[in-house]
Amino acid sequence: xxxxxxxxxxxxKPVLRNGDDDSALAxxxxxxxxxxxxxWALSHNPTLGASVTLPDGREFQAFGRLKKxxxxxxxxxxxxxxxxxxxxxxxxxxxxxxAKVAQFTGSNHGVRKAIVEYSDDADMSTxxxxxxxxFSRIMLEARTVTMGTALxxxxxxxxxxxxxxxxx
Numbered sequence: 001x002x003x004x005x006x007x008x009x010x011x012x013k014p015v016l017r018n019g020d021d022d023s024a025l026a027x028x029x030x031x032x033x034x035x036x037x038x039x040w041a042l043s044h045n046p047t048l049g050a051s052v053t054l055p056d057g058r059e060f061q062a063f064g065r066l067k068k069x070x071x072x073x074x075x076x077x078x079x080x081x082x083x084x085x086x087x088x089x090x091x092x093x094x095x096x097x098x099a100k101v102a103q104f105t106g107s108n109h110g111v112r113k114a115i116v117e118y119s120d121d122a123d124m125s126t127x128x129x130x131x132x133x134x135f136s137r138i139m140l141e142a143r144t145v146t147m148g149t150a151l152x153x154x155x156x157x158x159x160x161x162x163x164x165x166x167x168x
Contacts, residue, residue, distance in 0.1 A: 003117040004133045016133050019115070026130050035130060044138050052131040060131035067142040074135065076128040083135065088143070093132065104136045106143060114140055 003019035016026045026035045033040040033052070044050035046067055052060040062083065063073045072083040080096045089106035093116075101124065104116045114137040118124055124132070 002120075003115055004129055005113045005115045006133070006137060008113075014137075016130060025126065025133075028134070033130065033134070035127075040130075042134065046142060050135055050138050052134055054127065058127070060128065062135040062139075066135075066139045072135075072139070074132070076125075076131055079128065081132075083139070091136070091139070102132065104140070106140045 004025065005017055005019055007015040007017050007024075009015075013027055013029045015024050016028065017023065018025055026033045026040075028034075028042070031042050033042055038055050040055070041053040042051070043053075044066070047065050049061060049063040049066060049072070051062075054060075058077045059075075060077060061075045063075075064071075066072065070085045074081040074083060074093070081101060082094050084092045084094055086092055091104050092100055093102040093104075095101050100119055101122045102116050102118045104114060114133065116129070116133050116136050118129070
């Protein structure tokens with residue numbers, strides 16, 4: 001698998017697709033992911049991170065403030081990775097040795113499709129790829145909301161300053 005992407009034709013139930021053949025890997029519905037015949041439990045908290053729990057008890061986790069932290073430690077069933085924010089919209093996923101495993105971006109429709117591209121030599125299980133794609137989507141959405149709120153606040157202050165200047 002070279003990359004995964006989100007099909008948001010049904011925004012209430014986005015489908016994660018394999019970029020090589022567009023096959024559906026998982027359908028996400030609120031706090032569950034339907035993967036084949038299995039239901040995976042999903043959870044996320046803005047300050048604590050996110051998790052994906054499989055029916056057999058395996059757990060995939062991202063730790064930290066998904067909105068702000070520059071480095072998000074990730075555990076994919078025991079494999080340690082780190083999501084590194086290179087810029088406010090560009091992210092690299094590194095293994096425990098610091099080698100690049102994957103990357104994703106919030107630029108150019110990145111939030112809508114949330115494409116995760118894997119390095120050619122990345123050894124990523126399908127379960128790990130699904131969990132990592134979920135974490136990337138949650139991170140991008142959280143950071144977009146934060147940037148939108150800051151932009152609205154700035155525009156409100158500038159509007160207020162313009163009104164005061166016009167009255168003087």
